[in-house]
Amino acid sequence: MSATSSHRAAHPAVYFVLFAPFSALSGYLAIAAAYALAQAKVPAEAIAGLLAVTFMPHAAKFLWAPVVDLTLTRKTWYLIGCVGSAAGMFITGMTPYRLESIPFLTVVAVTAGIAASLLGMSVESLMAHNTPDEEKGRAAGWMQAGNMAGSSLGGGLALWMMEDLHVSAMLTSSLMAVLTLACAAALPLVREQRAETPAGGFSFATNARAAGRDLWEVACSRMGLLAILVCFLPIGAGGASNLWSVVAPDWHASAATVALVTGVVSGIVSAGGSLLGGFICDRMDRKWAYCLFGALQAVCALAMAAAPRTESSFVVFTTLYALTTGLCYTGYAAVVLEAIGKGAAATKYSLLASLANMPLSWMTLVAGYSQTHWGNGGMLQAEAAIGGAALLVFALASKLAQRRVGPATQPAGVA
Structure with a gap:
């Protein structure tokens, strides 16, 4: 359902603001909290484990997606998710940064991650129902830019406040929580359109069967099979970026440099990479x-591992890495959107997006393990090797599918 012609759709930039809190907590954990934990001599493997769990709720969000679609309103679910995300950030700042706090922080990260998934799904649904067809691509671009900006700017700003301005973690997290809540001020700019409840009422079993049928339709096509494969392969997952603040001292990068480069600069560059990738x-x-x-991302990781360990190298290669991450995220989205066609596109995309968060989680664990056991160079080399192997698998699967099936078969439901 698109916005009616009698109601002028909101400018797509509104989705930049609404979606920014979706990744703000994960950015805070990956940049500000990770840096503080590293300074407290917490092992990189333990920090990576904490960061990895932040992706897990997004890998399982399809389980509770029908609740958002069929109960309350999308704006209500947005507010619930926004409050939950802000609370998670606030509690994280109240917690002492030491090894003994990791189990508690893990619980907070998972709980707040579930809240963030509710926020994300509500924005995606508002965008799908309130944006004319001819503007959906532009709206999706703004939303993805908000996703990357929320992560990079949220963590970078917090680290800058803590390390450069010497603001306490407690006050920093409180201010970040307030900024998260402030994003809800853009909600009135978007028109609410209620989802229609099925005649038989809400049913998890019915919705699960319908979701399964949609995914099966995608899997019956060559492009659909490749899209599902893409979701499980760690191509362009960007796991190393979650540990930049941990490994920065090896490149002699100051806290101010880490905050600037992994925050403002990475946010702008990765968003630009997304737009370039779409082009x-x-x-x-x-x-x-x-x-x-x-x-390109694998080559960037290898080059960073081989380059001199200087602050300028850290700035150059983390910036290039951010650019390739934006390219990869857009490339993934383009492959999946091409595969799912039309029909029940929202359901199919949600399912595939849930699966796609799995390699994001375990590649972060791989980065932490390899950094602990093989050092920073080994971490980058391991990521490049795994990414290269994934690329080879995808290329061979694509060639094999084309040889066996011939021209791509459109998935069911495509107009």
Whole structure:
């Protein structure tokens, strides 16, 4: 359902503001909290484990997606998610940064991650129902930019306040929580359209069967199979970026540099990479564009491992890495959108997006393990090797599918 012609749709920039809190907590954990934990001599493996669990609720969000669709209103669910995310950030700042706090912080991260998933789904639903078809691409671009900006700016700003301005973690997290809540001020700019409840009422079993049928329709097509494969492969997952604040001292990067580069700079560059990736994907085969982007990120990781350990190297390579991450995220989205076609596109995309968070989680664990056991260079080399192997698997699967099936079969429901 698109916005009616009698109601002028909100400018797509509103989704930048509404979606920013979705990744603000994960950014705070990955940059500000991770840096503080590293300074407290907490092992990188333990920090990576904490960061990895922040992706887990997003890998399982399809289980509670029907609740958002069929109960309350999308704006109500947004407020619930926003408050939960802000509370998670506040509690994280109240907790002492030491090894003994990791189990408690893990519980907070998972709980707040569930709240963030509710916020994300409500924004996606508002966008789908309130944006004219001719503006949905632009709206999605603004939303993705908000996602990356929320993560980079949220964590970078917090670290800058804590390390450069010497603001306490308690006050910093309180201010970040207030900024998170402030994003809800953009809600009145978006029109609410209530979801229609089925005649038989709400049923988890019915919705699960319907979701299963949608996914099966996608899986019956060559492009659909490749899209599902993409979700499980760690191509362009960007796991190392979650540990930049942990490994920064090896490159002699100051807290101010880490805050600036992984915050403001990475937010702007990754958002620009997303826009550039969309431009490229519209001008070449999207599958091979995605492979190209993943290869660029692997090369960037290898180059960073081989480069001199200086602050300037840290700035250059983390910035390039942010650019390739934006490219890869857009490449992934382009492949999946091409595969799911129309029909029940929202349901199918939600399912695939849930699956896609799995490699984000375990690649963060891999980065933490390899950094602890093989050092910072080993972490970057391991990520590049795994990414290269994933690219090879995807390329071979694509060639094999094309040889066996011939021209791509459109998934059921495509107009």
